[in-house]
Amino acid sequence: xxxxxxxxxxxxxxxxxxxxxxxxxxxxxxxxxxxxxxxxxxxxxxxxxxxxxxxxxxxxxxxxxxxxxxxxxxxxxxxxxxxxxxxxxxxxxxxxxxxxxxxxxxxxxxxxxxxxxxxxxxxxxxxxxxxxxxxxxxxxxxxxxxxxxxxxxxxxxxxxxxxxxxxxxxxxxxxxxxxxxxxxxxxxxxxxxxxxxxxxxxxxxxxxxxxxxxxxxxxxxxxxxxxxxxxxxxxxxxxxxxxxxxxxxxxxxxxxxxxxxxxxxxxxxxxxxxxxxxxxxxxxxxxxxxxxx
Amino acid sequence: xxxxxxxxxxxxxxxxxxxxxxxxxxxxxxxxxxxxxxxxxxxxxxxxxxxxxxxxxxxxxxxxxxxxxxxxxxxxxxxxxxxxxxxxxxxxxxxxxxxxxxxxxxxxxxxxxxxxxxxxxxxxxxxxxxxxxxxxxxxxxxxxxxxxxxxxxxxxxxxxxxxxxxxxxxxxxxxxxxxxxxxxxxxxxxxxxxxxxxxxxxxxxxxxxxxxxxxxxxxxxxxxxxxxxxxxxxxxxxxxxxxxxxxxxxxxxxxxxxxxxxxxxxxxxxxxxxxxxxxxxxxxxxxxxxxxxxxxxxxxxxxx
Amino acid sequence: xxxxxxxxxxxxxxxxxxxxxxxxxxxxxxxxxxxxxxxxxxxxxxxxxxxxxxxxxxxxxxxxxxxxxxxxxxxxxxxxxxxxxxxxxxxxxxxxxxxxxxxxxxxxxxxxxxxxxxxxxxxxxxxxxxxxxxxxxxxxxxxxxxxxxxxxxxxxxxxxxxxxxxxxxxxxxxxxxxxxxxxxxxxxxxxxxxxxxxxxxxxxxxxxxxxxxxxxxxxxxxxxxxxxxxxxxxxxxxxxxxxxxxxxxxxxxxxxxxxxxxxxxxxxxxxxxxxxxxxxxxxxxxxxxxxxxxxxxxxxxxxxxxxxxxxxxxxxxxxxxxxxxxxxxxxxxxxxxxxxxxxxxxxxxxxxxxxx
Numbered sequence: 044x045x046x047x048x049x050x051x052x053x054x055x056x057x058x059x060x061x062x063x064x065x066x067x068x069x070x071x072x073x074x075x076x077x078x079x080x081x082x083x084x085x086x087x088x089x090x091x092x093x094x095x096x097x098x099x100x101x102x103x104x105x106x107x108x109x110x111x112x113x114x115x116x117x118x119x120x121x122x123x124x125x126x127x128x129x130x131x132x133x134x135x136x137x138x139x140x141x142x143x144x145x146x147x148x149x150x151x152x153x154x155x156x157x158x159x160x161x162x163x164x165x166x167x168x169x170x171x172x173x174x175x176x177x178x179x180x181x182x183x184x185x186x187x188x189x190x191x192x193x194x195x196x197x198x199x200x201x202x203x204x205x206x207x208x209x210x211x212x213x214x215x216x217x218x219x220x221x222x223x224x225x226x227x228x229x230x231x232x233x234x235x236x237x238x239x240x241x242x243x244x245x246x247x248x249x250x251x252x253x254x255x256x257x258x259x260x261x262x263x264x265x266x267x268x269x270x271x272x273x274x275x276x277x278x279x280x281x282x283x284x285x286x287x288x289x290x291x292x293x294x295x296x297x298x299x300x301x302x303x304x305x306x307x308x309x310x311x312x313x314x315x316x317x318x319x320x321x322x323x324x325x326x327x328x329x330x331x332x333x334x335x336x
Numbered sequence: 337x338x339x340x341x342x343x344x345x346x347x348x349x350x351x352x353x354x355x356x357x358x359x360x361x362x363x364x365x366x367x368x369x370x371x372x373x374x375x376x377x378x379x380x381x382x383x384x385x386x387x388x389x390x391x392x393x394x395x396x397x398x399x400x401x402x403x404x405x406x407x408x409x410x411x412x413x414x415x416x417x418x419x420x421x422x423x424x425x426x427x428x429x430x431x432x433x434x435x436x437x438x439x440x441x442x443x444x445x446x447x448x449x450x451x452x453x454x455x456x457x458x459x460x461x462x463x464x465x466x467x468x469x470x471x472x473x474x475x476x477x478x479x480x481x482x483x484x485x486x487x488x489x490x491x492x493x494x495x496x497x498x499x500x501x502x503x504x505x506x507x508x509x510x511x512x513x514x515x516x517x518x519x520x521x522x523x524x525x526x527x528x529x530x531x532x533x534x535x536x537x538x539x540x541x542x543x544x545x546x547x548x549x550x551x552x553x554x555x556x557x558x559x560x561x562x563x564x565x566x567x568x569x570x571x572x573x574x575x576x577x578x579x580x581x582x583x584x585x586x587x588x589x590x591x592x593x594x595x596x597x598x599x600x601x602x603x604x605x606x607x608x609x610x611x612x613x614x615x616x617x618x619x620x621x622x623x624x625x626x627x628x629x630x631x632x633x634x635x636x637x638x639x640x
Numbered sequence: 641x642x643x644x645x646x647x648x649x650x651x652x653x654x655x656x657x658x659x660x661x662x663x664x665x666x667x668x669x670x671x672x673x674x675x676x677x678x679x680x681x682x683x684x685x686x687x688x689x690x691x692x693x694x695x696x697x698x699x700x701x702x703x704x705x706x707x708x709x710x711x712x713x714x715x716x717x718x719x720x721x722x723x724x725x726x727x728x729x730x731x732x733x734x735x736x737x738x739x740x741x742x743x744x745x746x747x748x749x750x751x752x753x754x755x756x757x758x759x760x761x762x763x764x765x766x767x768x769x770x771x772x773x774x775x776x777x778x779x780x781x782x783x784x785x786x787x788x789x790x791x792x793x794x795x796x797x798x799x800x801x802x803x804x805x806x807x808x809x810x811x812x813x814x815x816x817x818x819x820x821x822x823x824x825x826x827x828x829x830x831x832x833x834x835x836x837x838x839x840x841x842x843x844x845x846x847x848x849x850x851x852x853x854x855x856x857x858x859x860x861x862x863x864x865x866x867x868x869x870x871x872x873x874x875x876x877x878x879x880x881x882x883x884x885x886x887x888x889x890x891x892x893x894x895x896x897x898x899x900x901x902x903x904x905x906x907x908x909x910x911x912x913x914x915x916x917x918x919x920x921x922x923x924x925x926x927x928x929x930x931x932x933x934x935x936x937x938x939x940x941x942x943x944x945x946x947x948x949x950x951x952x953x954x955x956x957x958x959x960x961x962x963x964x965x966x967x968x969x970x971x972x973x974x975x976x977x978x979x980x981x982x983x984x985x986x987x988x989x990x991x992x993x994x995x996x
Contacts, residue, residue, distance in 0.1 A: 167570025270467025
């Protein structure tokens with residue numbers, strides 16, 4: 044006889060109950076801690092969020108909608124969506140390749156490679172923008188050569204896309220690498236021994252296993268790409284109606300004292316943020332996993 | 337006592353080391369069964385090189401063309417030094433606030449049941465998802481003298497927006513999820529029996545926290561602190577609105593880089609960027625060390 | 641110190657863990673709470689420790705009501721099934737913990753703490769391990785650290801939850817003899833929980849057999865084994881052949897065999913169950929020695945020093961199992977398919993209402 048019996052029964056039976064005991068007899072300390080936590084979160088998370096919507100609607104729904112329907116706002120939305128449409132697929136492709144190489148194989152320098160992938164997270168967005176200016180600017184390393192070809196990168200759309208891609212670079216890979224490492228290789232190996240090709244194995248075995256993690260990575264990457272401010276601000280050149288993404292447009296409206304307009308566009312961004320959080324909770328509810336983005 | 341106990345097992349550490357000694361060669365042979373290694377690693381390295389390493393090397397190259405005097409003349413100018421002081425000081429203070437309150441929030445979310453708990457739990461990640469510019473204007477509104485909080489504080493003669501404290505408030509918002517999300521899983525894995533053991537041995541609630549729970553979560557708190565600090569150091573979007581951007585007083589280092597760029601002083605921008613980047617890398621090393629510490633502790637937990 | 645448990649009940653949601661359990665434990669005794677998983681034995685131990693509060697009933701330590709007391713005020717040492725060692729602390733600090741959290745005026749000096757810890761470590765035969773981390777120890781060593789840690793505060797009661805449950809069979813055997821000897825040296829009132837009847841019978845002074853939140857029987861190992869109070873106790877304490885028959889005014893009849901069942905004097909031709917342990921079944925080639933059950937040998941399987949004989953009773957087709965020595969087997973010359981007569985030496989008879 045092993046210890047299994049008690050562990051199985053004991054754990055299953057007593058665990059939820061103990062938690063219940065705790066809920067049934069709330070101590071003053073528990074109340075105090077819950078109150079502190081709720082005030083802290085209320086002050087730092089709930090209040091700013093409420094403020095965004097409240098200020099957007101400060102003069103009623105009409106002005107808010109008018110600010111959103113404005114031509115410059117619409118062109119900012121278009122540019123933002125285009126940026127997302129380029130940056131996200133690039134980073135998804137990279138994320139899939141990197142996680143396959145890192146999770147499925149052993150090679151030397153692997154942990155170094157993982158650190159390199161994380162690198163953009165520890166680079167200030169402003170510095171991220173700066174490096175592209177140094178590379179592609181008028182006096183940069185590659186800028187003059189490209190300018191001769193009639194291609195302007197910095198202070199134009201390509202720069203915005205590049206900076207956004209750089210900043211959101213690790214997001215998909217970081218979701219997928221731990222997930223694929225935890226899942227192991229056995230199923231893929233089984234598929235290969237059954238005669239599946241590498242691509243078939245990926246599509247029929249690996250992809251279904253990682254789809255929720257991939258989905259979350261995509262959502263997170265898209266949300267960040269939409270909201271990136273510092274890096275984009277440095278490379279954009281602030282050309283109205285040309286190189287403004289939504290966050291930059293918020294800044295321009297705000298600096299022009301058009302607070303309703305600024306908060307109206309901001310509330311669009313806040314709504315996508317809330318949708319991201321909702322999607323995250325929904326995805327997590329389907330499979331217990333967590334991550335620090 | 338007896339010799340009956342002479343029946344001994346090998347320590348677990350040894351038992352675990354054994355398969356590892358046989359492992360790598362076999363594992364490698366087995367892993368290479370799967371295809372796609374060259375292709376995926378090739379894509380990874382190529383994309384990484386063009387997207388990340390090439391741009392960053394442009395910074396290094398630019399810095400290397402500067403003479404030492406010019407470099408330090410900018411990187412260590414009085415205005416730059418003031419911006420570092422603010423950036424480091426406010427980031428440190430914000431990370432410290434987050435360490436304390438993040439631990440409380442994580443504890444409350446793991447241990448207690450109360451209405452709205454799931455909502456709060458989901459909301460923790462808001463600073464990850466909310467564009468920084470949105471956070472910036474919202475916080476500026478709240479804490480400006482005519483805002484909801486600022487108006488109350490103004491009566492008490494306290495100013496937050498457009499002061500270093502405002503910078504700290506924005507950085508606290510930005511770093512809020514880090515401590516909570518690193519501590520939460522550690523608290524969830526904490527064996528309830530360990531606390532019961534402490535209680536049986538005569539420890540009070542406070543002693544149990546100080547001597548048993550806190551040492552266990554300390555690596556996670558430290559990691560979360562360092563992550564929040566590193567994030568705050570480079571933060572730009574949420575701070576520019578609330579700080580007021582007064583040189584020498586409320587100008588953070590990333591903002592100074594932008595200012596230099598706008599004056600087409602690429603060398604000046606590069607010098608400050610190098611200082612910032614080197615600090616970030618140092619923090620990255622520290623964080624890796626802290627995470628290794630935490631992982632060691634967790635492995636120990638898994639075995640004991 | 642003596643422990644008295646009075647009519648304790650405990651529910652967890654819809655699950656009834658304990659149902660009016662009463663139990664007295666003498667000072668210095670070593671008592672085993674034995675039962676299958678879900679029998680309530682761990683809940684009872686946790687209630688004695690104060691880790692769980694009973695819904696009804698009380699717990700008395702030396703006659704004083706301790707039901708509402710916190711674990712830290714009870715003076716109990718608790719050894720957890722998975723040891724619950726403080727993983728961030730060394731072996732030394734784990735053992736010293738209980739002394740360090742004493743109120744300042746009661747706290748021993750640093751030198752005294754060190755002395756006490758080393759005493760305990762040598763008691764549990766872990767000298768020289770003081771600086772190790774729990775992760776660097778084997779399961780058996782961790783078990784002993786947990787024990788030393790519990791003993792450091794000089795508990796008046798030592799409570800052990802499945803103390804050997806997480807160890808492999810060989811280490812378990814060594815440690816339980818050692819625990820018995822340790823208890824004899826320290827003479828501290830001890831209660832341990834186990835689901836392993838062999839462990840309970842070997843180590844304990846008295847065994848409390850539990851099932852579904854109730855106590856089935858309390859007695860010395862010999863009592864519970866030789867005179868089980870209920871059918872459950874018989875079945876839980878080892879293998880037994882089950883025979884179906886009838887009992888009438890103190891006399892039970894199972895096929896060709898009739899036995900006295902004085903505890904069932906009141907029964908009037910009631911259905912009955914008889915239990916016979918395999919080693920209590922005597923085999924013979926003829927029925928000269930008295931009435932016996934005629935059976936056919938189905939399998940003869942040597943198991944080390946003994947031989948297990950599987951049979952099928954001719955009258956009912958029921959399976960029977962006997963354990964005989966190799967010597968007896970050779971004398972009988974048994975082989976598969978042969979006719980054999982099985983005569984029980986000892987019986988336990990229960991009238992139907994007892995049969996659960």
